[in-house]
Amino acid sequence: MATKKKTELDLQLNKDQLKASIVRHLRSTLGTSEQKASPQAWWKATAAAVNEQVYERLTRTQQTHFNKDTRAIHYFSAEFLMGRLTSNNLHNLSLYSVCEEALRELGLELTDLCEQEPDMALGNGGLGRLAACFIDSLATLNYPAVGYGLHYEHGLFRQEIQDGRQIERPDSWREYGNPWEICRPESVQEIPLYGYVETVFGDKGGLKKVWHAGRKIKGVPWDIPVVGFGGHTVNILRLWESRASEFFDWDVFNAGGYVDSQAEKAQAETISKVLYPNDETDAGKELRLIQQYFFCACSIKDIMRRYKRVHGSDFSNFAAQIAIQLNDTHPTVAIPELMRVLVDEEDLNWDAAWTICYQVFSYTNHTLLPEALEKWSVNLFEKVLPRHLEIIYEINARFLGDLVEAKWPGDDVIKAKLSIIEEGEVRKVRMGNLCVIGSAKVNGVAEIHSKLVKEDLFPEFAALWPDKMCNVTNGVTPRRWLLACNPELAALYDEVVGKEWPLQLDKLRGVVKFADDKAFQQQFMTIKRHNKEKLVKVIKAETGIEVDANAIFDIQIKRLHEYKRQQLNLIHIMALYRRLLANPDYDMHPRVFIFGSKAAPGYKLAKDIIYAINKLAERVNNDTRIQGKLKVVFMPNYRVSLAEKMIPAADVSEQISTAGYEASGTGNMKLALNGAITIGTLDGANIEIVEEAGAEHCAIFGLNVDEVKALKARGYNPYDFYYANSELKAVLDWFDTDYFTPGKPGELSSIKRSLLEGGDPYLTLADFAAYSEAHQLVDSWYRDPALWAKKAIINSATMGKFNSDRSIQDYVERIWKLERCKVG
Ligand code: H2P
Numbered sequence: 001m002a003t004k005k006k007t008e009l010d011l012q013l014n015k016d017q018l019k020a021s022i023v024r025h026l027r028s029t030l031g032t033s034e035q036k037a038s039p040q041a042w043w044k045a046t047a048a049a050v051n052e053q054v055y056e057r058l059t060r061t062q063q064t065h066f067n068k069d070t071r072a073i074h075y076f077s078a079e080f081l082m083g084r085l086t087s088n089n090l091h092n093l094s095l096y097s098v099c100e101e102a103l104r105e106l107g108l109e110l111t112d113l114c115e116q117e118p119d120m121a122l123g124n125g126g127l128g129r130l131a132a133c134f135i136d137s138l139a140t141l142n143y144p145a146v147g148y149g150l151h152y153e154h155g156l157f158r159q160e161i162q163d164g165r166q167i168e169r170p171d172s173w174r175e176y177g178n179p180w181e182i183c184r185p186e187s188v189q190e191i192p193l194y195g196y197v198e199t200v201f202g203d204k205g206g207l208k209k210v211w212h213a214g215r216k217i218k219g220v221p222w223d224i225p226v227v228g229f230g231g232h233t234v235n236i237l238r239l240w241e242s243r244a245s246e247f248f249d250w251d252v253f254n255a256g257g258y259v260d261s262q263a264e265k266a267q268a269e270t271i272s273k274v275l276y277p278n279d280e281t282d283a284g285k286e287l288r289l290i291q292q293y294f295f296c297a298c299s300i301k302d303i304m305r306r307y308k309r310v311h312g313s314d315f316s317n318f319a320a321q322i323a324i325q326l327n328d329t330h331p332t333v334a335i336p337e338l339m340r341v342l343v344d345e346e347d348l349n350w351d352a353a354w355t356i357c358y359q360v361f362s363y364t365n366h367t368l369l370p371e372a373l374e375k376w377s378v379n380l381f382e383k384v385l386p387r388h389l390e391i392i393y394e395i396n397a398r399f400l401g402d403l404v405e406a407k408w409p410g411d412d413v414i415k416a417k418l419s420i421i422e423e424g425e426v427r428k429v430r431m432g433n434l435c436v437i438g439s440a441k442v443n444g445v446a447e448i449h450s451k452l453v454k455e456d457l458f459p460e461f462a463a464l465w466p467d468k469m470c471n472v473t474n475g476v477t478p479r480r481w482l483l484a485c486n487p488e489l490a491a492l493y494d495e496v497v498g499k500e501w502p503l504q505l506d507k508l509r510g511v512v513k514f515a516d517d518k519a520f521q522q523q524f525m526t527i528k529r530h531n532k533e534k535l536v537k538v539i540k541a542e543t544g545i546e547v548d549a550n551a552i553f554d555i556q557i558k559r560l561h562e563y564k565r566q567q568l569n570l571i572h573i574m575a576l577y578r579r580l581l582a583n584p585d586y587d588m589h590p591r592v593f594i595f596g597s598k599a600a601p602g603y604k605l606a607k608d609i610i611y612a613i614n615k616l617a618e619r620v621n622n623d624t625r626i627q628g629k630l631k632v633v634f635m636p637n638y639r640v641s642l643a644e645k646m647i648p649a650a651d652v653s654e655q656i657s658t659a660g661y662e663a664s665g666t667g668n669m670k671l672a673l674n675g676a677i678t679i680g681t682l683d684g685a686n687i688e689i690v691e692e693a694g695a696e697h698c699a700i701f702g703l704n705v706d707e708v709k710a711l712k713a714r715g716y717n718p719y720d721f722y723y724a725n726s727e728l729k730a731v732l733d734w735f736d737t738d739y740f741t742p743g744k745p746g747e748l749s750s751i752k753r754s755l756l757e758g759g760d761p762y763l764t765l766a767d768f769a770a771y772s773e774a775h776q777l778v779d780s781w782y783r784d785p786a787l788w789a790k791k792a793i794i795n796s797a798t799m800g801k802f803n804s805d806r807s808i809q810d811y812v813e814r815i816w817k818l819e820r821c822k823v824g
Contacts, residue, residue, distance in 0.1 A: 013053065013095065013098060014098065015098050015101045015102045015105075016102075018098055018099055019103075019105060019106060021049035021052065022042075022045050022046050022049045022103070022106070023045075023106070024049075025044075025045040025046075025048035025049050026041060026042065026045035029044070029045065030044055030045050030048075034106070039108075039112065039113060039116050040116050042103075042106075042108055042113055042116075043086070043113040043114075043117060044179050046086070046099065046103070046113060047086060047179035050086075050089055050090060050093065050095065050099070051179065051180075051225075053093055053095070053231070054089060054093070054225045054227055054234055055225070057227070057232070057233075057234040058225045058234040058236070060234075060824070061232075061233050064821060064822075064823045064824065065144045065821060066310075068821055069310055069321070070144040070321075070819070070821050071144070071320060071321050071323065071817075071818055071819065072143075072144035072145055072146060072321070072322070072323070072818070073138065073143065073144070073145045073146075073323045073324075073325060073811075073816050073818055074145070074148055074303060074322065074323065074324045074325070075135060075138075075145060075146070075147045075148065075325050075327060076149070076295075076296060076299060076324060076327060076331035077128070077131040077147065077148070077327035077328075077330070077331065078149060078150065078275075078291070078292065078295070078328070078330035078331065079122060079123030079124055079127055079128030079131060079149065079275070079327075080120075080122050080128055080131050080132050080135070080147060080149050080237060081120075081121060081122060081123030081124075081125075081128035081129040081131070081132050082119075082122065082132045082224070082237075082640070083119050083120060083121075083129075083480070083639070083640025083644070084114060084117040084118075084119055084120070084640070085117070085120070085180045085224075086113070086114050087110075087114050087484050088136075088227075088479070088480055088484060089227050090110075091229070091479055091483055092136075092140075092227040092228060092229045092230070092231060092479060093227060093231040094230070096110075096484075118171075118172075118173040118174075118178075119155075119173065119640050119641050120155065120173055120178075120224075121155035121156045121171055121173060121639055121640070122150070122151075122152050122155045122156075122239070122275060123155070123156065123275070124156055124275065124276065124559065125558060125559040126366075126474075126558070126559075126664075126665065126666050126667070127327065127328060127366050129640065129666060130327075130445075130474055130666055130804075131147065131149075131327055133475065133476050133477040133480075133666075133804040134804055134807070135147045135226045135235065135237055136226065136228070136229070136477045136479065136480070137475075137477060137803075137804040137805045137807070137808040138226075138228075138235060139226045139227060139228030139229075139233045139234065139235045140228040140230065140233070140477075140503070140805060141228070141808055141809070141820060142228065142232055142233045142820045142821055142822055143233075143812065143818050143819075143821070144235070144818070144821050145235050146235065146236055146237075146238055147226065147235075147236070147237035148238055148239075148240075148295065148296075148298075148299035148302075149237070149239050149240075150239060150240055150241075150272050150275075150291060150294075150295045151220075151221075151222045151239035151240055151272050152272055152273070152274060152275045153172075153174075153241075153269075153273050154170045154171050154172060154173075154273060154275070155171045155275055156171060156275055156276075156598065156639075157170065157171055157598070157601065158170065158637055159598050159637045159638070160636060160637070161610075161614060161634065161636045164610075164611045164614030164615050164618070165607065165611050165614075166607050166611075168601050170274075180224055181222045181224050181239075182222065182223045182225075183220065183222055184220075184222070184223055184238075185220070187221045187302060188218055188219065188220050188221070189218070189219040189221075189240075189297075189298045189301045189302065190216050190217070190218055190219070190245060191216065191217045191218075191219055191293070191294055191297045191298060191301075192213030192215070192216055192297075193213060193214065193215045193216070193217060193290060193293070193384060193385070194213060194214030194215050194383065194384060194386075195211060195213040195214035196211075196212055196214075196386055197209055197210065197211050197212075197386050197390060198210045198212060202347070204347065208344070209343075209344055210344070211340075211344065211386065211387040216245045217242050217243070217244070217245065217268050217294060218243040218244065218245050218268070219240040219241070219242060219243075219294065219295075219297075219298035219301075220240065220241045220242075220243055221238050221239070221240055221241075221298070221302070222238070222239045223236045223237070223238050223239075224236065224237040224239065229479050229502060229503065232822065232823045233821075233823050238299070240294065240295045240299070241272045242268050242269060242270075242271035242272040242294055243265070243268055243269060244264045244265045244268035244269070245268075270287065271287070271290055271291055271294050272291070272294070276288070276600075277291075278601060278602055280602055282380075285376070285377075285380060286380060286384060289333075289380060289381070289385075290384060292330050292331060292332075293337070293385060293388075295331070296331050296333050296334035296337055297337050299334070300334060300337050300338055300341060301341075303322055303324075304341060307322065315342065315346065315348060315356060318356050318360070319355075319356050319359035319360055322360050323360060323362070323815075323816045323817075323818070324360050324361050324362070325361075325363075325364065325815075325816070326361060326362065326363045326364065326435060326439065327364055327366075328365070328366050328367075328372070329363075329372075329373055329374045329431040329435055330374070332363075332374070332431040332432075332434050332435045332438075333385070334361070335357060335361055335395075335434060335439075336388040336391040336392055336434075337388065338353075338356075338357050339353050339354065339357055339391050339395070340387055340388060340391055342356060342357070343391075344387070350394070354395075354398075357438060358438065358439075358440060359440055360440075361435075361438055361439045361440065362439050362440050362441040362442070362815050362816075363435040363436065363439040363441075363442050363443075364442075364443050364444075364445065365442060365444055365445075365449075365453050365663075366445055366663050366664075367663050368449070368452055368453070368456065368457050368660070368661070368663070369563070369661070373430070373431065374431040374432070375422060375428040375429060375430050375431065376428060376429045376431070377426050377429075378421065378426075378428060378429060379426075379427075381429050389429070392420055392421075392429060392434065393421075395420065395434070395437065395438065396419060396420040396421060396437075399418075399420075399437050400415050400418070403464060404418055404464070407463070407464055414460055417460060418433060418460055418461065419433065420433045420434045420437065432457075432458075433461075436458055436461045436468070439468070440468070440815075441468055441469075441470055441814070441815045442458070442469050442470070443470050443471060443472045443811075443814070443815065444469075444471050444472075444663065445471075445473065445474045445663045445664040445684075446471070446473050446474060446663060446665075446684045446687070447471055447473060447687065447688060448660075448683070448684065448687050448705060449471075449663040449664055450469065450470065450471030451471075452660060452705070453469060470814050470815070472807055472810045472811055472814065472815075473664065473685060473688055473801070473802075474664040474665075474666050474669070474804075475666075475669065475801075475802045475803050475804035475805070475806050475807035475808075476666050476670050476673070476802060476803070476804055477803070477805075478501070478502050478505050478673065479502050480644070481644075481647065481669075481670045481674070482502070482673055482674065483502050484644070485644040485645075485648055485674075486527075486531065486647075486648040486674055488530060488531070489524075489527050489648065489675070489796075490502075492523055492524070492527060493508060493511065496510065496511055496514065496520075497510040497511060503805065504800075505799065505800040505801075505802075505803035505805075505806075506800035506801075506803075507800070508796065508797045508798070508799070508800055509797060509798065509800060510797075511796070511797035512797045512798065515789075515790045515793040515794050516786075516790060518786070520793070521785075521786060521789035521790065521793065522789075524789055524792065524793050525785070525788075525789050525792070528648075528649070528675055528792070529549060531648040531649040531674075532549040532649045532651075533549050535553070535645055535646060535649035536548075536549050538642075538645050539594070539633055539635070542635060543633060543634070543635065543636070545617070545621055545631065547592045547631050547633065548628065548631075550590065551589070551590035551591055551592045551631065552589055552590070552591045552592070552651045552652060552778075552779075552782050553592050553594060553649055553650055553651045553652070554592065554593050554594065554650075554651065554652040554654065554679075555594045555595075555596075555646055555647075555649075555650040555653060555654065555671065556569050556593075556594075556595050556596075556597070556654035556656075557594075557596040557638060557643060557647075557667055558667055559597060560597040560598065560600075560603070560606040560609060560610060561603075561606065562605065562606070562754070562761070562762050563657055563658055563661040563662065563762050564656075564657050564662065565656050565658060565764055565767075566595065566609050566613070567751060567754075567755070567764055568656055568767065568768065568771055569595075569654055569656065570609065570612055570613055570616065570751075571728070571731050571732070571764070571768065572768070572771055572772055572775060573593050573616060573620070573630070574616060574731045574734060575727050575731050575772060576588070576630055577616075577626070577630060578727065578730060578734075580626040580629055581625065581626070584625055584626065584627065588629060588779055589779055589782050589783055590630070590631075591630055591631070591779075592631040592632075593630075593632050593633070594633045594635060594646065595613055595632075595633070595634045596634075596635045596638030596642060596643070597610065597634075597638055598637075598638055605754055608748070608750045608751060609751060610634065611747075611748070612735075612740070612748045612751055613632065614634050615740040615741055615747075615748065616632055616740055617631075617632035617633065617634055618740070619740050620632050643667075643670070647667075647670050647671055647674050647676075650671050650675075650676035651676060651677065651782070651792075652676060652778055653668060653671035653672060653676040653677065653678045653679070653680070654679055654680070655667075655668040655679070655680030655681070655683070655684075655686050656679065656702075656767075656771065657681060657683045657684065658683070658703075658708060658762040658767075659681045659682055659683040659702065659703055659704050659705045659707070659708045660683065660705040660709070661683065661762065662683045662684040662686075663684055664684040664685040665683075665684045665685050665686065666685075668680065668685055668686055669685065669689065669799060669802035672689055672693065672795045672799050672802075673795075673796055673802065674796065675792040675793065675795060675796040676792070676795065677698065677699065677778065677781070677788075677791050677792060677795055678690075678693075678698045678699065678795070679698075679699040679701070679771075679774050679775065679778055680698065680699070680700060680701075681700070681701065681703070681704075681767070682704040682705070683705070685802070686698075686700075688801065688802075689799070692798040692799065692800075692801055692802075693794055693795045693798045693799075694794065694798075697791045697794050698795070699775075699777050699778050699781075700774070701770040701771050701773065701774035702766075702767035702770045702771060702774075703763065703766060703767060703770075708763060711763065712763075716759070716763060716766065718755055718756055718759065718760035718765045718766075721765035721766055721768065722756060722765060725768065725769060728765060728768050728769075732755060733752075735748040735749050735752040736748075736749050736752060
């Protein structure tokens with residue numbers, strides 16, 4: 001009998017089929033029985049059952065893309081902060097409730113099983129989570145796409161708090177295997193490093209460069225299927241793991257060198273060992289550059305292999321087929337690598353190769369902070385990638401000699417500024433400049449940020465190429481950040497506006513008309529209350545701290561950085577505490593300030609701020625004089641799965657960066673979407689959130705971008721604010737005492753120092769008074785339940801713009817020019 005092609009309907013499992021499949025996998029894949037199985041085993045059996053669906057759709061997607069020879073986007077990113085995949089995959093396959101029922105019949109709770117899954121924390125913060133939202137949206141919208149990154153053995157460190165201090169522990173997310181990844185030995189690549197470049201006579205006459213590598217590293221690909229919502233397209237995220245090419249030295253081993261014989265293996269595996277190795281040492285810097293080159297070179301080879309399978313060595317279609325997005329400057333080395341492959345290996349002439357390169361790459365800038373625009377010393381580059389340095393010199397010479405000279409004849413100042421090479425005691429390669437020069441388009445991630453990229457960061461480049469710079473405002477996937485993490489609110493929205501909102505988030509606007517409706521307000525706030533009660537339990541379990549769901553839950557969750565100003569939040573809580581100590585009847589609604597944040601291991605002041613928050617928490621939470629009006633919670637090990645529990649429970653969203661410094665923010669979008677009211681500055685995407693929700697529904701405070709610039713230009717002196725505001729002075733002086741660190745005065749002084757002697761580079765003191773007033777406003781709003789409910793509802797209902805599907809559609813139209821490809 002001829003085998004019938006499976007139809008869409010055949011793929012959709014019912015409860016009994018899924019149940020049978022889970023039990024079958026428990027026995028045949030996990031090798032255990034219903035009686036003996038641990039929760040881990042049940043989770044893995046469930047994942048295996050779901051994977052039957054995922055793989056079938058993955059194969060169909062790949063076949064369809066191959067048959068249609070589609071143009072595809074290749075998203076290069078050093079970070080993909082995927083979080084957990086079980087609930088996400090089930091939702092995207094429309095199997096969540098089916099699976100819930102199937103497991104219930106087996107005596108199990110799906111939510112409990114989901115807790116078995118370690119987070120895939122292969123990222124640091126917003127940048128990595130954005131990449132994860134984007135690949136979700138690309139699959140959902142049926143665009144052919146591949147994510148490329150590194151298969152870190154340890155993701156971002158696991159944060160423990162000991163006596164208030166951050167301790168970093170390795171995060172071994174795949175120690176016991178990850179059911180969502182597939183190893184692809186058939187697509188292994190080999191990558192050269194070090195060595196020297198020789199000039200030889202080419203076959204076609206003329207000179208040719210040959211790079212003789214000093215070492216070779218093997219790149220092993222692991223594929224994570226990325227299931228689009230609706231389950232039609234399943235794209236892949238391909239992550240490269242490093243291994244030694246010939247790692248085991250038999251001769252050394254036999255001669256008794258048991259450790260030495262494995263040295264090469266250990267060295268090679270270091271490359272994909274950890275995310276962002278400490279780069280304070282030269283060895284650390286070298287490792288980071290190698291990591292970047294390793295994943296870019298593997299990915300370019302992979303793209304080449306796939307392209308040549310169809311087109312052979314005819315590169316005339318390459319730019320039409322291949323788009324590569326560089327997520328920040330980390331993957332910039334992909335540009336000279338593609339040039340090297342085209343010129344040295346495929347024998348294209350320079351101009352032909354550059355024309356291709358220039359069309360293929362685009363670059364997203366995520367920050368204006370100079371520390372994040374990478375620079376590598378020329379010496380390091382020459383040592384690790386000698387041929388690439390030559391290529392960079394050539395790109396630079398042509399750029400400066402042709403384009404810059406034509407626009408600004410004889411202007412050496414501009415040439416020095418735009419050059420890829422920074423002159424000085426230590427000559428450096430500026431990856432930001434290389435990115436702009438080698439990319440067709442450069443985008444910022446929110447309107448204000450893109451404007452600043454154009455006007456402040458790269459003004460000359462913008463003058464040279466007026467059409468190159470554009471904006472794509474960030475977004476978040478409403479599937480993970482509402483449907484999955486806030487099921488009660490999602491169900492309410494289904495009832496009110498129908499079930500299309502997870503794809504068309506604008507539909508939530510239909511909720512606005514209920515913002516004044518008493519019954520709807522009640523439903524909305526009851527859901528918030530349930531979410532808060534759930535978080536109360538999590539807080540108790542994680543920290544032992546008891547908090548009351550009647551209090552306002554005020555949440556700041558993001559990487560710890562001075563520009564994000566957790567210290568502003570901290571000093572304001574201290575001020576509130578002082579007010580309560582001075583007057584126990586001080587009129588305020590009880591408030592719980594909740595933080596979640598990791599500090600970079602080498603960032604001393606950031607770690608001191610975490611310590612101060614924890615020490616303040618200890619003191620405040622145990623002080624009976626203030627009658628429970630104030631609580632402070634620092635949630636350890638902030639990560640995606642924790643965010644999914646915190647965000648639905650937030651009343652207030654802290655988005656308080658110094659204006660001009662937060663490129664966009666995405667937590668601001670997630671929190672507002674789940675009904676939190678923003679207390680924030682006019683920075684990043686806050687500005688667009690306010691435009692959507694209405695200024696009257698957000699608590700905006702402080703200096704705007706122009707005022708920050710003007711104050712800095714005038715000469716900012718934090719002492720002016722310190723002496724002018726007695727409360728602020730008293731709070732800062734508190735840091736020098738042992739009030740929060742009994743017997744150890746001065747332990748928190750570094751924070752005060754940074755805000756006074758250090759010059760307070762992020763204008764914390766300048767914004768303190770306005771911030772404090774904004775909090776009073778929020779407090780007054782909260783005491784009017786109808787007013788609060790209305791504001792919360794409007795915030796949630798007006799966030800449609802911040803769907804990552806919209807961001808992807810903007811990328812497609814402004815940059816990638818892709819076509820959707822329906823998978824049958
Ligand atoms: C960064 C920016 C954010 C931005 C995000 C994604 C680098 O993330 O600072 O403003 O929203 O990229 O574009 P983060 O600080 O969260 O690590």
